[in-house]
Amino acid sequence: MPEEIQQWDEQIAHTGQISLADGVTLLPLTPLIGAEVHGLNLTKPLSSASLTALTDAFLRYKVLMIRSGGQWKMDVDEHTGLCKDLSNHWGLSADTEQKEMNNSEGLTVHPFLPWLRHYPHVWVTSSVASGGQQYQLRSSEDVENYEPFAGQKEARKRKPPRSAGDNSKAPVPQYRPGSFGGAALNQDTVNNGANAFHFDDGFFHHPPSAVVLNSVVLPKVGGDTIFADMGAAYRGLHPDLQKKAKSLTQTMDWRHVFPVWEIEAERRASEGDESFRDHVEQLIEDYPPSRQPVIRQHPVTGELSIYTNLGFTREIDDVSKEESDQLMATLCRMAERPEYQVRMRWLNEGDVCIYDNRITNHYAVADYGHVGPRSLHHIALLGEPTLNAYGEVVG
Numbered sequence: 001m002p003e004e005i006q007q008w009d010e011q012i013a014h015t016g017q018i019s020l021a022d023g024v025t026l027l028p029l030t031p032l033i034g035a036e037v038h039g040l041n042l043t044k045p046l047s048s049a050s051l052t053a054l055t056d057a058f059l060r061y062k063v064l065m066i067r068s069g070g071q072w073k074m075d076v077d078e079h080t081g082l083c084k085d086l087s088n089h090w091g092l093s094a095d096t097e098q099k100e101m102n103n104s105e106g107l108t109v110h111p112f113l114p115w116l117r118h119y120p121h122v123w124v125t126s127s128v129a130s131g132g133q134q135y136q137l138r139s140s141e142d143v144e145n146y147e148p149f150a151g152q153k154e155a156r157k158r159k160p161p162r163s164a165g166d167n168s169k170a171p172v173p174q175y176r177p178g179s180f181g182g183a184a185l186n187q188d189t190v191n192n193g194a195n196a197f198h199f200d201d202g203f204f205h206h207p208p209s210a211v212v213l214n215s216v217v218l219p220k221v222g223g224d225t226i227f228a229d230m231g232a233a234y235r236g237l238h239p240d241l242q243k244k245a246k247s248l249t250q251t252m253d254w255r256h257v258f259p260v261w262e263i264e265a266e267r268r269a270s271e272g273d274e275s276f277r278d279h280v281e282q283l284i285e286d287y288p289p290s291r292q293p294v295i296r297q298h299p300v301t302g303e304l305s306i307y308t309n310l311g312f313t314r315e316i317d318d319v320s321k322e323e324s325d326q327l328m329a330t331l332c333r334m335a336e337r338p339e340y341q342v343r344m345r346w347l348n349e350g351d352v353c354i355y356d357n358r359i360t361n362h363y364a365v366a367d368y369g370h371v372g373p374r375s376l377h378h379i380a381l382l383g384e385p386t387l388n389a390y391g392e393v394v395g
């Protein structure tokens with residue numbers, strides 16, 4: 001950390017806030033993690049002084065909520081431009097085959113979730129139109145022809161109407177126990193995909209370094225996002241467990257979170273359509289399980305953190321299933337301590353949240369299904385090779 005960042009804590013103790021370049025103010029929400037940024041307008045290009053200040057604040061507080069005050073709202077191109085500026089400033093590039101395959105404007109394309117028409121790097125996390133499967137787009141022609149949620153619309157058309165009170169044909173939940181869906185709450189009927197602590201996209205061999213969320217539609221209340229500082233969580237472990245965990249790796253697999261792809265392939269094959277099964281087999285080949293350290297060293301700050309993921313982790317390697325389950329439960333539970341958390345409330349449409357996906361876990365609170373719709377645009381920045389606690393490349 002640069003020396004001036006180390007002096008921030010002293011300034012915070014006196015004033016509770018920090019003045020950055022260009023009239024921007026940083027308001028920490030806890031001593032460890034999370035800060036609000038006031039006085040920045042993201043619809044205008046950032047000066048290099050602002051980019052540097054934002055980067056320093058991001059590395060220190062791990063999660064930034066940039067408040068719009070209802071005064072501005074980025075459109076998709078401005079959102080994309082901000083992410084490209086940050087990627088350039090941080091020196092992120094598509095330097096592997098897997099990253100090249102998922103590259104849209106130098107940003108990550110999610111192969112298993114629906115994205116915005118003409119913007120393959122924007123995943124719409126939305127209670128208005130969530131979930132669903134689609135073919136991975138492999139060429140600009142595919143992108144042009146892509147119809148969002150076409151699979152879902154088709155499925156709805158095929159579904160025979162159900163008589164009132166008939167629960168015999170209620171859909172069977174397609175999440176495996178232990179994946180995100182297991183923690184879904186009753187009052188939210190639509191967003192049950194991210195309400196368990198996790199970091200994003202561990203199935204990539206180089207999971208995204210950071211994510212920039214742009215709020216497009218917000219309920220008047222509810223739908224907060226909780227973030228946990230997994231660096232602090234690591235330091236909270238017993239030294240014996242720290243020592244053991246530092247030597248471990250884990251296997252992450254997209255099929256653990258999205259079994260729906262294989263289920264759908266089988267369903268279509270049973271109706272005589274083999275093409276979707278061929279497509280899923282190609283995905284399995286393109287995205288083989290990733291091996292990741294259980295304790296990760298941050299590539300910029302060097303800080304160690306617990307790097308587990310309830311959704312994507314299939315198992316901890318080279319230990320028994322029982323020990324793997326026990327270790328996962330212990331390590332993942334560390335995210336639940338309020339001392340390590342910040343709860344970000346989305347106040348105004350236009351608010352933007354940037355989180356460090358290398359050292360935080362997050363939990364999308366699913367409490368707003370009956371209050372109103374919520375839609376965030378999610379762009380993931382490319383990741384770096386993952387380092388274990390000793391600085392050796394694992395992922």
Ligand SMILES: [Fe+2]
Nearest residue numbers: 194199200362
């Ligand atoms: Fe997430």
